[in-house]
Amino acid sequence: MQPSAAPYHDWNERIEAECYRPVTRCSVIREAGSKRIVNALSWMSFNFGPTLMVWLETEAPGTYEAILAADRESAARLDGHGNALAMPYHHPILPLSTDRDRRTEVRWGVADFRRRFGREPEGMWLPETAVDSATLDVLAEEGIRFTVLAPHQVDPVPSDGLPGLYVTPGGHEIALFVYDGALSHGVAFGDLLEDGVAWANLMIGDEDAPKLRSMATDGETFGHHHKFGEMGLASAVVEVQAHPRVRLENYASFLAREGVSHEVRLVEPSAWSCAHGVERWRADCGCRADSSSETSQAWRGPLRSALEWLADGLHEVFEREGAGHFDDPWAARDAYGAVVGTGHAPRGRRGALLEMERNALRLFTSCAWFFDDVGGLEPRQVLSYAARAIELAGADGLRLETGFLKRLEEAVSNRPEIGSAADVYRRDAEARRSAGAALGMERAGGEAL
Ligand SMILES: [Zn+2]
Numbered sequence: 001m002q003p004s005a006a007p008y009h010d011w012n013e014r015i016e017a018e019c020y021r022p023v024t025r026c027s028v029i030r031e032a033g034s035k036r037i038v039n040a041l042s043w044m045s046f047n048f049g050p051t052l053m054v055w056l057e058t059e060a061p062g063t064y065e066a067i068l069a070a071d072r073e074s075a076a077r078l079d080g081h082g083n084a085l086a087m088p089y090h091h092p093i094l095p096l097s098t099d100r101d102r103r104t105e106v107r108w109g110v111a112d113f114r115r116r117f118g119r120e121p122e123g124m125w126l127p128e129t130a131v132d133s134a135t136l137d138v139l140a141e142e143g144i145r146f147t148v149l150a151p152h153q154v155d156p157v158p159s160d161g162l163p164g165l166y167v168t169p170g171g172h173e174i175a176l177f178v179y180d181g182a183l184s185h186g187v188a189f190g191d192l193l194e195d196g197v198a199w200a201n202l203m204i205g206d207e208d209a210p211k212l213r214s215m216a217t218d219g220e221t222f223g224h225h226h227k228f229g230e231m232g233l234a235s236a237v238v239e240v241q242a243h244p245r246v247r248l249e250n251y252a253s254f255l256a257r258e259g260v261s262h263e264v265r266l267v268e269p270s271a272w273s274c275a276h277g278v279e280r281w282r283a284d285c286g287c288r289a290d291s292s293s294e295t296s297q298a299w300r301g302p303l304r305s306a307l308e309w310l311a312d313g314l315h316e317v318f319e320r321e322g323a324g325h326f327d328d329p330w331a332a333r334d335a336y337g338a339v340v341g342t343g344h345a346p347r348g349r350r351g352a353l354l355e356m357e358r359n360a361l362r363l364f365t366s367c368a369w370f371f372d373d374v375g376g377l378e379p380r381q382v383l384s385y386a387a388r389a390i391e392l393a394g395a396d397g398l399r400l401e402t403g404f405l406k407r408l409e410e411a412v413s414n415r416p417e418i419g420s421a422a423d424v425y426r427r428d429a430e431a432r433r434s435a436g437a438a439l440g441m442e443r444a445g446g447e448a449l
Contacts, residue, residue, distance in 0.1 A: 019219065161178075212254060375414075
């Protein structure tokens, strides 16, 4: 239960109702009052985080099916190139991940994509478009052919909207599409969604339009950040479809037909939502959600170091104990990506060790650092993963928890009544224990009846 999402139970439920569901079935009113229903995802590149897909699959099956259908329909129309892009599994800032975690996150993301969409992914969306050369090396090695970046992340930006060709330090090639910054900003933060026809004309109306024009925003822009924004989106889609000289397609289809030749350098590390490289996810760089407030984000550094220290300790346990359960523990962790989230985990200690590693990976979900205070919902979420991983660590759990709490003391909230991340961790753990005890009593009562 997340009270800030009221009247909904939690934020997944609320945004499903405000955005994910409406986007897959938008009404477009045409002249003469005729109404057409459009699945906007059938007409644009999109990506959904695997962890959100796990939730949608059981909690919003109609929307889940419409997302899969959008990929199938677009693939049928565009010579096999579907609209869906893959994503690293837990939305980490990959330039800040260890080499091993970076590889696992990409492999799990690819495995999850393959299982859901029934095909190999061609593109991968990077969380916060956070990129460096090591990240692109892994993507290319794992078979990914392109990603999408902001204009300030490549040098030079190729002309005519064309993608850039990047050669990784490992000698692999990957295409980098660069979205139109002004247009994307106008949709996310301006008023372009209020009139889909005017928006479409801005994209396709000018005589010297580039060969490729693309834009990128948070999916939640459509209906969550902008109420009824999905209607503007759908009406722009219908307008562009009707234009005789414009082809409405996706990145994969464009790349397959046109190829890529303009070599570019990377501005690294960089991301679309921090002007200081990737500092937003480890330092008090000045980026924050509410720029009108004078809050400090000095908690970001200690939160990350504490989690990195804990993850190292968990990996030691996994390697030591895992040696008795798996031929190669790290290969077993990578392979777990094919079944994680399906309820088909191995039983016993093997399963517990893999679940411990899953929780160790999701400690680095990027939203924990994105917002302004360590007492917020997102840092509390990763602290609950930490608590779960510690539970699964067995005999080492107590030692790890003690060391972790000591480090969390350094991550201090802006609000004195919240205290430090260690206080947050202890309070939430206590609340979970009493909720568990209450549930236990209910169960016991049921059995007595
Ligand atoms: Zn920043």
